[in-house]
Amino acid sequence: MAHITKANGIVDWLDQRLAVKKLMNVLMVEYWIPKQINFLWAMGVILTVLFTVLFVTGLLLVMYYKPDTALAFDSVNKTIMQEADYGWLWRHMHGVAASVIFLIIYIHMLTGIYYGSYKKGREMIWISGMLLFVVFSAEAFSGYMLPWGQMSYWAAQVITNLFGGVPFIGDALVIWIRGDYAVSDPTLTRFFMLHVCLLPIVIIMIIAFHFYALRIPHVNNEIAEELDFDLEAQKYKNGDTKGSKVIPFWPAFLSKDFMYICLFMIFFFYLVCFKFNFAMDPINFDPADALKTPAHIYPEWYFLWSYEVLRGFFFDIGSIKAFDIGLAAFGIAQVIFFLLPWLDRSDVVKPAHARGKFFVWFWILLVDLIVLTVYGKLPPTGINAWIGFGASVVFLALLLVVLPLITRKEKE
Amino acid sequence: MATSESRRSFIGFAFGGVATVGGVFSLVAMKKTWDPLPSVKAAGFTTVDLSGMNEGELRTIEWRKKPIFILKKDANMAKDEKRDVIVDNATYTVVIGLCTHLGCIPAYAPSEGLFKCACHGGEFDVSGKNVFGPPPRPLDIPPFKIEGTKLVLGEEGPEYQKMIAEA
Numbered sequence: 001m002a003h004i005t006k007a008n009g010i011v012d013w014l015d016q017r018l019a020v021k022k023l024m025n026v027l028m029v030e031y032w033i034p035k036q037i038n039f040l041w042a043m044g045v046i047l048t049v050l051f052t053v054l055f056v057t058g059l060l061l062v063m064y065y066k067p068d069t070a071l072a073f074d075s076v077n078k079t080i081m082q083e084a085d086y087g088w089l090w091r092h093m094h095g096v097a098a099s100v101i102f103l104i105i106y107i108h109m110l111t112g113i114y115y116g117s118y119k120k121g122r123e124m125i126w127i128s129g130m131l132l133f134v135v136f137s138a139e140a141f142s143g144y145m146l147p148w149g150q151m152s153y154w155a156a157q158v159i160t161n162l163f164g165g166v167p168f169i170g171d172a173l174v175i176w177i178r179g180d181y182a183v184s185d186p187t188l189t190r191f192f193m194l195h196v197c198l199l200p201i202v203i204i205m206i207i208a209f210h211f212y213a214l215r216i217p218h219v220n221n222e223i224a225e226e227l228d229f230d231l232e233a234q235k236y237k238n239g240d241t242k243g244s245k246v247i248p249f250w251p252a253f254l255s256k257d258f259m260y261i262c263l264f265m266i267f268f269f270y271l272v273c274f275k276f277n278f279a280m281d282p283i284n285f286d287p288a289d290a291l292k293t294p295a296h297i298y299p300e301w302y303f304l305w306s307y308e309v310l311r312g313f314f315f316d317i318g319s320i321k322a323f324d325i326g327l328a329a330f331g332i333a334q335v336i337f338f339l340l341p342w343l344d345r346s347d348v349v350k351p352a353h354a355r356g357k358f359f360v361w362f363w364i365l366l367v368d369l370i371v372l373t374v375y376g377k378l379p380p381t382g383i384n385a386w387i388g389f390g391a392s393v394v395f396l397a398l399l400l401v402v403l404p405l406i407t408r409k410e411k412e
Numbered sequence: 413m414a415t416s417e418s419r420r421s422f423i424g425f426a427f428g429g430v431a432t433v434g435g436v437f438s439l440v441a442m443k444k445t446w447d448p449l450p451s452v453k454a455a456g457f458t459t460v461d462l463s464g465m466n467e468g469e470l471r472t473i474e475w476r477k478k479p480i481f482i483l484k485k486d487a488n489m490a491k492d493e494k495r496d497v498i499v500d501n502a503t504y505t506v507v508i509g510l511c512t513h514l515g516c517i518p519a520y521a522p523s524e525g526l527f528k529c530a531c532h533g534g535e536f537d538v539s540g541k542n543v544f545g546p547p548p549r550p551l552d553i554p555p556f557k558i559e560g561t562k563l564v565l566g567e568e569g570p571e572y573q574k575m576i577a578e579a
Contacts, residue, residue, distance in 0.1 A: 157515045158514045176446055177446070178448075179446060179447070179448055179452070180448050180452050180477065181452070181456065181476035182476060182477035182478050184477050186448070186452070190446070291474060291479045291517070292517065293519075293529075293530065293531070296531070311532050311546070314533070314545065315546075322545075322548070324548070326546065380532055380533055381533055385533070
């Protein structure tokens with residue numbers, strides 16, 4: 001056992017028993033961050049804050065929510081929204097945060113792509129981040145179901161039906177996932193379990209892994225300069241804080257992040273208080289009705305791009321059914337970004353504006369994602385269907401064909 | 413020492429074996445927990461009396477929480493020997509009213525004689541066959557049994573078995 005002496009204060013008392021000073025050093029004070037990074041690098045901390053908001057407001061909501069098809073709708077729209085004091089606040093914070101977190105995730109991802117932060121040595125950061133994106137999607141979808149309105153019901157109907165496209169076992173798989181022949185009570189209770197228990201645990205574990213993966217290759221910077229972190233850290237510790245190219249995470253770097261968090265929270269609470277409706281689809285204020293489909297079914301804005309890829313292929317090609325092509329394209333869209341470190345054949349780690357063709361590729365990808373998002377919301381008829389088809393083809397071509405080609409050329 | 417090495421690997425294999433057997437059993441149990449409950453399975457039969465229906469009328473009933481379209485065909489509607497259900501000398505289309513694309517409910521447009529799905533633009537004719545859009549196959553026919561003027565959904569009668577055998 002360590003030699004315990006009479007403590008001179010609470011910190012010392014804890015330090016002798018838990019080595020808190022050493023822990024703080026490892027986690028914060030001697031965790032080095034490059035100086036040359038801009039506000040886009042603050043998205044990670046903002047995501048952490050948003051996840052915390054979702055976690056805490058979710059706990060408050062779960063005290064009144066009832067996972068039963070007969071009670072769920074009223075427990076949300078009556079008990080939480082009208083009876084429980086400040087219930088409306090937690091619900092709107094939860095709903096808005098769930099929506100805005102995807103905006104920040106997309107900015108975070110596109111920043112990573114723009115600055116080449118997925119490359120050489122940072123692959124695990126990228127992969128764990130993409131894993132987080134996928135699990136967050138499942139978390140968002142399972143949560144969307146819980147108020148048991150019309151959109152919740154039909155979203156569940158459509159998404160669970162997708163598994164029917166799995167060869168051979170599709171139909172049985174759909175019944176197994178739903179626990180019934182149609183989306184109903186067992187489906188709601190098991191998605192409730194996923195949303196409030198299993199998926200949050202998985203998310204927290206992957207967040208820890210994502211942070212850990214960051215500590216070894218270290219965070220990238222604005223000019224993708226390769227820093228000798230040991231050397232720069234030594235400079236800082238020796239007192240040359242100006243000459244050193246790094247700063248400690250705490251207190252120097254976080255103080256800057258706190259400013260961004262403050263700005264973001266002002267924006268966030270503006271949305272919560274005045275614009276909460278954007279995250280609340282009006283159709284979802286009708287109770288679920290298994291015998292009536294709403295005129296248009298569309299997901300929340302953050303899934304529109306992949307939804308459009310799913311329905312972009314609306315005609316059969318040869319003997320392959322449109323349904324299967326769309327499903328395959330959708331499947332590819334879900335996993336293709338995982339492979340980005342290998343689809344990019346070039347070893348050059350530089351921001352996009354220093355990479356010529358890659359810069360053009362990046363902006364075409366961004367515009368294409370926006371087009372897919374816009375047309376994902378519009379009814380898929382007439383010219384809309386063709387634009388959706390075109391944008392889906394461009395999306396797949398950009399990642400599967402164009403990126404490997406231009407980056408291989410860049411390597412030469 | 414060689415002996416203790418082989419002992420050690422034996423213990424490793426033994427542990428691995430026990431863990432595998434336990435793992436497989438628990439996976440089977442977990443899979444079965446997610447299967448529909450017996451009460452859900454048992455509630456799967458519905459009887460409909462068709463005697464009161466008019467020609468050209470569409471009736472939507474609920475079976476296993478799914479909408480079932482029952483359309484009594486009038487003289488103008490094309491017959492389809494492979495899919496028509498004959499009850500009491502009248503011809504009916506009996507289908508599960510869920511689009512075979514992603515499971516939305518198509519709406520019936522009597523003037524055009526089409527079931528139209530708003531979600532992805534799929535269309536089906538009066539016999540439930542897909543005529544336009546992404547749906548990969550005709551509307552599904554639920555298992556049925558004919559008892560006089562009544563239709564029992566959920567039970568496989570001889571007419572249903574014949575229909576399936578021909579398809």
